[in-house]
Amino acid sequence: xxxxxxxxxxxxxxxxxxxxxxxVLALISILWWVWAPITSIMPExxxxxxxxxxxxxxxxxSGTALFIFVCGYIVYFSLAFRRHAGxxxxxxxxxxxxxxxxxxxxTIIPTVFVVIMAIFSLRIWAGIEFSPSNTLVVEAIGHQxxxxxxxxxxxxxxxxxxxxxxxAITLHVxxxxxxxxxxxxxxxxxxxxxxxxxxxxxxxxxxxxxxxxICTEFCGTLHGEMHSGTTQNPAYVYIDPPAQYASWYARTxxxxxxxxxxxxxxxxxxxxxxxxxxxxAGAKLFAAKCSACHAVGPFDxxxxxxxxxxxxxxxxxxxxxxxxxxxxxxxxxILQNGFKGSMGEMPTQAGNGLNxxxxxxxxxxxxxxx
Amino acid sequence: MTxxxxxxxxxxxxxxxxxPQGFIRKYVFSIDHKIIxxxxxxxxxxxxxxxxxxxxxxxxxxxxxxxxxxxxxxYNEVYSVHGSTMVWLVIIPLLTGGFGNLIxxxxxxxxxxxxxxxxxxxxxxFPPAGLMLYASFLMGAPxxxxxxxxxxxxxxxxxxxxxxxxxxxIGVSSTMTGINFLxxxxxxxxxxxxxxxxxxxxWGQFVTAPLLMIATTALGAALAALxxxxxxxVAFFDPTRxxxxxxxxHMFWFYSHPAVYIMILPAFGMIxxxxxxxxxxxxxxxxxxxxxxxxxxxxxxxxxxxxxxTSGMAPALQLPFMVLxxxxxxxxxxxxxxxxxxxWGGVIHMTTSMLFAIGFLATFTLGGITGVFLAAVxxxxxxxxxxxxxxxxxxxxxxxxxxxxxxxxxxxxxxMSGRLMNEKLGKWSFWLFFIGFNGTxxxxxxxxxxxxxxxxxxxxxxxxxxxxxxxxxxFVMTAALILxxxxxxxxxxxxxxxxxxxxxxxxxxxxxxSPMPYYNFKHVPSVxxxxxxxxxxxxxxxxxEELTGAPPPVPAAx
Numbered sequence: 001x002x003x004x005x006x007x008x009x010x011x012x013x014x015x016x017x018x019x020x021x022x023x024v025l026a027l028i029s030i031l032w033w034v035w036a037p038i039t040s041i042m043p044e045x046x047x048x049x050x051x052x053x054x055x056x057x058x059x060x061x062s063g064t065a066l067f068i069f070v071c072g073y074i075v076y077f078s079l080a081f082r083r084h085a086g087x088x089x090x091x092x093x094x095x096x097x098x099x100x101x102x103x104x105x106x107t108i109i110p111t112v113f114v115v116i117m118a119i120f121s122l123r124i125w126a127g128i129e130f131s132p133s134n135t136l137v138v139e140a141i142g143h144q145x146x147x148x149x150x151x152x153x154x155x156x157x158x159x160x161x162x163x164x165x166x167x168a169i170t171l172h173v174x175x176x177x178x179x180x181x182x183x184x185x186x187x188x189x190x191x192x193x194x195x196x197x198x199x200x201x202x203x204x205x206x207x208x209x210x211x212x213x214i215c216t217e218f219c220g221t222l223h224g225e226m227h228s229g230t231t232q233n234p235a236y237v238y239i240d241p242p243a244q245y246a247s248w249y250a251r252t253x254x255x256x257x258x259x260x261x262x263x264x265x266x267x268x269x270x271x272x273x274x275x276x277x278x279x280x281a282g283a284k285l286f287a288a289k290c291s292a293c294h295a296v297g298p299f300d301x302x303x304x305x306x307x308x309x310x311x312x313x314x315x316x317x318x319x320x321x322x323x324x325x326x327x328x329x330x331x332x333x334i335l336q337n338g339f340k341g342s343m344g345e346m347p348t349q350a351g352n353g354l355n356x357x358x359x360x361x362x363x364x365x366x367x368x369x370x
Numbered sequence: 371m372t373x374x375x376x377x378x379x380x381x382x383x384x385x386x387x388x389x390p391q392g393f394i395r396k397y398v399f400s401i402d403h404k405i406i407x408x409x410x411x412x413x414x415x416x417x418x419x420x421x422x423x424x425x426x427x428x429x430x431x432x433x434x435x436x437x438x439x440x441x442x443x444x445y446n447e448v449y450s451v452h453g454s455t456m457v458w459l460v461i462i463p464l465l466t467g468g469f470g471n472l473i474x475x476x477x478x479x480x481x482x483x484x485x486x487x488x489x490x491x492x493x494x495x496f497p498p499a500g501l502m503l504y505a506s507f508l509m510g511a512p513x514x515x516x517x518x519x520x521x522x523x524x525x526x527x528x529x530x531x532x533x534x535x536x537x538x539x540i541g542v543s544s545t546m547t548g549i550n551f552l553x554x555x556x557x558x559x560x561x562x563x564x565x566x567x568x569x570x571x572x573w574g575q576f577v578t579a580p581l582l583m584i585a586t587t588a589l590g591a592a593l594a595a596l597x598x599x600x601x602x603x604v605a606f607f608d609p610t611r612x613x614x615x616x617x618x619x620h621m622f623w624f625y626s627h628p629a630v631y632i633m634i635l636p637a638f639g640m641i642x643x644x645x646x647x648x649x650x651x652x653x654x655x656x657x658x659x660x661x662x663x664x665x666x667x668x669x670x671x672x673x674x675x676x677x678x679x680t681s682g683m684a685p686a687l688q689l690p691f692m693v694l695x696x697x698x699x700x701x702x703x704x705x706x707x708x709x710x711x712x713x714w715g716g717v718i719h720m721t722t723s724m725l726f727a728i729g730f731l732a733t734f735t736l737g738g739i740t741g742v743f744l745a746a747v748x749x750x751x752x753x754x755x756x757x758x759x760x761x762x763x764x765x766x767x768x769x770x771x772x773x774x775x776x777x778x779x780x781x782x783x784x785x786m787s788g789r790l791m792n793e794k795l796g797k798w799s800f801w802l803f804f805i806g807f808n809g810t811x812x813x814x815x816x817x818x819x820x821x822x823x824x825x826x827x828x829x830x831x832x833x834x835x836x837x838x839x840x841x842x843x844x845f846v847m848t849a850a851l852i853l854x855x856x857x858x859x860x861x862x863x864x865x866x867x868x869x870x871x872x873x874x875x876x877x878x879x880x881x882x883x884s885p886m887p888y889y890n891f892k893h894v895p896s897v898x899x900x901x902x903x904x905x906x907x908x909x910x911x912x913x914x915e916e917l918t919g920a921p922p923p924v925p926a927a928x
Contacts, residue, residue, distance in 0.1 A: 009715075042820065043517040052748045059749060070735045071712060074728055077713035078720070081649070087717060090874075092904040093651035094715035102711075103655055103704070110703040114696045121692060121746040128748065129685035179615060180519045181680065181755055185821045188752040192681045194616065195521065196609025199682040201751075216755030216823040218515055218522055221442045224826030303441065344525070 006096045014080065026065035033061035035189055035206060043240060045186035045211050046203040050342040051124045051189040056119060062113065100268060128189070135170040136165070138163070142180030142193035144345055145222040146233035147213060151249070152369050155256040159353070161213070161237040162252075164245035168204045177345055180226070181217035184237055192217050205239040213237055220344055221304050222292060259350075272356060274328045277364025289352055293344070304344045309369045328363050335359045386481070389888040399494075401486035404886055406493050407472030408786055409456060413493075414463040415855070417500050421455035421712045424448050426848060429810075429841040435831040442827035446513035447527075449825060451503065451515030454533065458498045461771045462629070465636035466547055466582065467493060469778050470575050472786065474551070476879040479570045479897065481889045484553040488546050489733025495543035502536035505529075515825055520607035520615050524600060534597040534688060541586045541593070544632075548582025551575050560878075562897035567909075569877045569901055570659055574639020577663045581628045581635075586823055589625035592618060593862065619681055623674035631670040633767060634734075637774025641727050644781050645709055648724040648874040649716025652902035655708040662701035669698050679747050680754045688747050695745035702738050706731065721873070722796030726777035728901025729804050733769025737762060740815070758818030763812045776803070776854065783858065784872055788884045789865030795857045803850035870917055876901040877906060882916045892916055 002232065034057060044050050064127075081093070139150040141157060148157035163169055173182045174194035183190035186209075191199040212228035213235035219226065228234045239250060293304035299317050301307035311317075312326050322339060324330040336359065338348035390396050400406060411789065427448050431439040440448065475483055483489050510527020523530055555576045559568070567577070595606040596618065605611035607618050638659075646653040653659065663744055673695045679688055709731055718724065729797075740762040743748050783791050813836045822833045829837070871880040878901075882890060892915050899909035 018474075042920045052752060055748050056743075056752075059746060063743065067736060067739055071732050072705060073505060074713065074731050077710065077716075078718060078728055081713060081716045081718045082718050091650065091717045093649050093717045095652060095903065095905045096555045096653045096654065096715065097652050097902075098658070103658055103708075106707045107700060107704055110700050114699055117742070117746060118693050118696055121748055122689070124748040125685075125688065125692075128751070129688075178525070179519060181823075183752075183755070183821075183823075185752070188748075190680050190751050190754055192610075194682050196614070197616070197682050199680075212821065212883050214821055214823055218446075218513075218519070218825040220522060220525070221446070223823075224437070224442065224828040227821075227830060229824075303443075 006098075007094060009094070009096060009099070018072065018076045022069050025072070026068045029064040029068060030061040033057045033064065033330060036060075038339075043186050043207060043209065043211075045184070045207045046189070046208065047189040048124070048128055048203045049186065050206075051127065054206060055120055055124055059117070062117075114184050135168040135289055136164070137170045137172065139172045139174070140182050140193070142175040142182065142215070142219070143347065143351065144177050144220050145215070145226045146347075146351075147180075147182070147226075147235050151252070151362075154249075154253050156259065156350075157253055158256065159233070162245055162248050163205050163239050164242045165205050165208050165239055166242065168202065170200060172198045172204050174198045178219050179217050180215050180219045183214045183216050185214065186211040188215060208239045208241055210236050210238050223283070225259050259338065272332055272360050274332060274360055274363050277360040277362070279361070279364040279368050282358075282361035282363070282365025283368075285354075285358055285362055289354070290362070293346070305339075306339070308366060311366055311369065313370050328367065331366060332359050332363050335362060377429075380588050382862060386889050393413070399490060401482070401490050403471045403483045403486065403489060404786075404890075406489050407470070409467055409493050410463050410467035410471060410496065410807070411469075411676045413497050413500070414460050414468055417455050417459040418851075419855075421452050421460055422502065422848060422851060424452035424455065428452060429844040431827065432508060432829070432837045433841050434832045435827040435829050435837075440827070443513065445510035445827035446825070447507065447529075450512045450515050450533075450582030451507070454503060454512070454537065455500075456767070457516055457629070457633070458537055459496075459503065461633045461767060461775070462540075462544060463496055463769065464775050465633065466544070466551070466578060467496065468576070469640065469775070470547075470551060470578075470636060473560070473782060473879055475554060475573045476882070476890050477572050477877050478555060478558065478563050479878055479891065479895050480554060480558040481891060481894070483550050484558055487551050488550050492543045492546045494551065495539050499536045499539040499543065502532055502539070504532045506532040506536070509757060518596070519622075519715065520596065520599075520618050523596060523618075524607065531597055531600045534593045534600070538590055538593045538597070538628070538710075541590045545586045545590075548579040548586070550900065552579035552583065560894050560897055564897075566657065566660070567897055568660075569639075569899045570653060570656070571636070571639035571877075573660045573663055574636040574642070577667045578632050578635045581632050581667055585625045585628035585632070585671070588621055589629075592621035592625070595621070595702075606709045611723070616678070616681055616683070619678050620675070623677045624671075627674040627677065628667075628670045630766070631666055633771045633775075635667065636706035637730070637771050637778075638663060640774045640778040640781070641709060641730055643875075643877065644723055644727040644777050645712045646902050646904075647781075647873050648721055648727075649713055650719075650720045650904045651712055651716040652900075652904065653708070654711040654714075655704070656900060656902065658704050659708050662704045665701040666698055669694055673698065676745055679750045692747050694743055696742060699745075704818040706735055706738070719873075721780070722791070722793055722800055724779050725782035725797060725800040726773050726780065728778060729800065730770065731774040733765055733773060733807065734806075737769050740765065740845055755823055756818030757822045757824055758778075759812040760824050761811050761814035763819060764814075768807060768811070776800075779789070779854070779858070781873070783861065783865075784868030784884045785879055785886055787862050787865065788868060789861050789863075790868045790872055791857050791861045791865060795853060799850045800858065802846055802853065806843050806847030807846070810840050810847055813839055876904065878910065880892075881908065881910060881913050902926075 020129045032346055038053055044053060137152060141148045148159060149161045150157055173193045174197065175195045177195065180193040181190060182193055187203060189201055189203060191201055215223060215226035228233065228236050295303055295307040297299045297307035297309050299306045299314060306321065311331065314330065318326060320326050320334060321341060322334060336349045338351060339346045397405060431437055431445050437445065446496055506512060509529045510531040512523065512533040513526045514522035549792065555572060598604045599606050605613040607613045607615050609615060612908025642653055642659055673691055675683060675687065676692045676695045744753060744762060780791055780796055817833055817836050868884050870883050878895065879886065892911045895910045895912040898911055
């Protein structure tokens with residue numbers, strides 16, 4: 001192997017001018033990230049959001065600065081050392097193989113940077129994962145395709161999430177069916193909702209308001225609808241001042257007791273007056289609550305569940321999906337109890353937010369689909 | 371090769387078989403590593419056309435916030451098969467089976483890989499696996515993305531089992547390729563081809579091969595478990611019967627994180643060949659580039675759970691995964707700095723291949739930087755599962771792997787065909803690709819940060835304008851890829867004849883005729899130095915007769 005006699009390298013003035021320009025650009029980008037108006041686009045609703053944004057500013061500033069230097073040098077070298085028309089075909093570049101000092105520095109500097117970043121991340125991470133006691137424990141449960149919540153001393157699951165301002169919260173998340181995810185962008189926090197597992201994080205709300213909840217883990221056909229922008233089950237968290245929270249909590253506690261009493265004594269389908277429904281009201285309900293999964297078309301036109309045209313009057317399908325005969329009473333039974341099939345799950349009466357009258361009206365509407 | 375003897379040139383004795391005659395033995399069931407490499411490339415590019423069409427379906431669906439082109443079910447099938455295609459049927463086969471087979475055996479002075487018949491088997495598992503994957507559309511394709519997390523993958527259509535079987539098969543093929551390449555590099559280097567004289571593309575393959583061998587077995591186990599649960603009801607992943615959905619995620623990522631490096635280390639190797647050749651300069655920091663690949667491969671096995679920071683694991687476990695992931699930034703940074711420095715002081719020939727290599731430096735750097743962001747657990751809690759991830763992974767897989775592949779295609783095309791691809795058309799396609807790619811995926815960073823989750827058939831209407839921007843730019847990118855395809859097909863017959871060494875490159879494959887002859891070398895060469903000293907004479911002996919009319923080696927008598 002011939003000895004590598006690397007030539008002595010002199011960096012010319014042009015190189016240092018370019019370096020200075022890139023340095024200025026990098027500095028501008030760092031200053032931009034330090035003061036970037038992140039909160040005007042995305043409010044910081046909890047204490048952790050401020051910390052995570054601080055980390056993001058640090059990452060984005062150093063990342064942008066590094067990117068400016070790398071790309072700046074790529075462009076500069078590509079232009080400055082480009083072969084000119086007159087250069088002989090066999091011309092070679094400066095035959096330099098390595099430079100231990102330079103390589104040492106560009107190993108050490110990223111290492112130091114990684115250490116700083118790791119420590120910075122660790123401090124915030126510790127705050128998210130291990131927090132003070134004396135917290136309010138709230139449970140969020142993912143379903144296909146909506147969220148419910150459980151509060152201490154409140155019966156059953158409620159459909160809205162309210163949190164008191166300034167109170168430390170421990171959030172437990174889990175799922176009733178498949179894996180979902182619970183993300184509140186304004187909190188910069190997320191945890192997957194895994195069936196059979198409880199994930200936990202802690203935070204303190206610092207800004208009142210209404211914030212959207214988004215599912216980020218693929219959970220089936222209507223995964224894309226599992227956020228606040230939907231008509232079906234808009235998912236929000238409300239951060240209320242303590243007094244307002246207290247009154248919401250008291251009201252909910254009361255309502256849930258009533259609801260659970262109602263649920264504990266459900267009407268059997270025979271007790272519903274199925275012949276006296278309002279098909280017009282049923283049609284509206286169907287559009288709002290059923291049409292995401294059921295088409296007004298023949299049985300085979302599946303969205304999630306089967307098409308419902310002629311559900312009570314289809315010689316090809318004398319039986320419902322649960323095997324019962326297609327009668328108004330049995331349709332009402334499915335509406336009450338829900339149904340779990342191979343493609344997904346139809347929620348129960350409570351899950352769909354239907355009262356007994358709604359069921360009567362829906363059956364009346366389904367009768368008109370012939 | 372049992373009888374090893376030296377001859378006048380200092381190489382190994384010529385022990386050669388006669389060149390096969392007849393179309394089938396020569397081009398279909400070939401055991402020639404170069405033909406197999408080209409077979410891999412043709413098959414993978416065909417699947418890339420299919421996967422690309424699926425990608426455009428995705429982009430067209432997302433033109434409207436309410437979706438509209440497809441039902442959500444169909445859309446889920448489309449992106450799941452798109453991801454599976456691009457990872458397993460395009461990028462991995464192109465980088466290992468394709469360019470790996472075609473180039474690295476010649477670069478180490480070997481006449482074929484160690485196990486040519488195994489090589490043929492590896493290839494012939496690949497097209498059936500691909501067809502199986504696409505056949506799943508007929509019975510309800512998988513819908514849970516290329517990661518196929520249970521329980522969603524347990525509820526998916528019948529095609530999900532087909533998907534598992536197809537990917538299992540391609541995994542077997544990968545594993546055999548890994549063994550083959552590793553043995554070839556360890557045992558079949560020409561005399562004098564020490565490890566520190568190996569071209570860096572060979573280093574890329576050398577480091578990738580153990581990843582293929584070791585990691586893919588974990589994927590095979592995971593796929594088998596998924597298949598068994600789906601078909602026979604064994605509850606590996608069902609929490610109500612003592613299983614765990616997270617088990618799959620651990621097994622899957624134990625493969626798929628190393629697979630990320632399977633998909634980039636060979637591309638690193640390509641870039642390390644192309645930059646010095648067109649800068650007429652030795653690669654800067656040869657040993658650091660080679661050893662940093664080893665460091666990346668080893669660390670790559672210890673970071674899989676950084677894909678699962680939000681999935682649920684003991685907080686104390688997140689810590690080592692975060693720190694180890696961040697450590698990977700160091701060897702990666704060393705590589706990028708070395709490449710950029712290689713440009714400095716060169717005599718840069720701006721060919722299409724060089725443009726793609728330089729484009730790779732810019733876009734891969736951005737993908738690497740966002741990768742470090744995501745390693746930081748607190749930031750990942752915000753960005754996980756959003757379009758930020760989609761942006762990051764396309765910057766490394768398209769801006770990294772695919773840019774490397776395209777650079778390699780323009781660079782090594784003459785070695786397959788004896789002709790050059792059209793440079794003018796090539797440069798047009800580079801700029802279209804570069805602009806189209808960045809326009810498609812750059813906005814996804816902020817779409818994700820603002821709240822658009824990935825894998826959605828419909829989304830919040832406030833994001834529609836930026837999604838339309840992505841879609842329009844994706845058309846530009848597709849146009850560029852179509853131009854490249856036309857260029858490659860047209861140049862096969864009409865390209866300028868390249869001669870053996872159109873780029874004045876110094877690795878061994880350029881010292882023999884184009885296209886490369888059967889058995890590569892008339893005499894196995896001896897090697898005296900690393901191949902990057904552009905001011906020195908070539909460091910090889912025994913190549914004198916390669917480009918003259920001297921007779922080919924005489925087949926051994928059997």
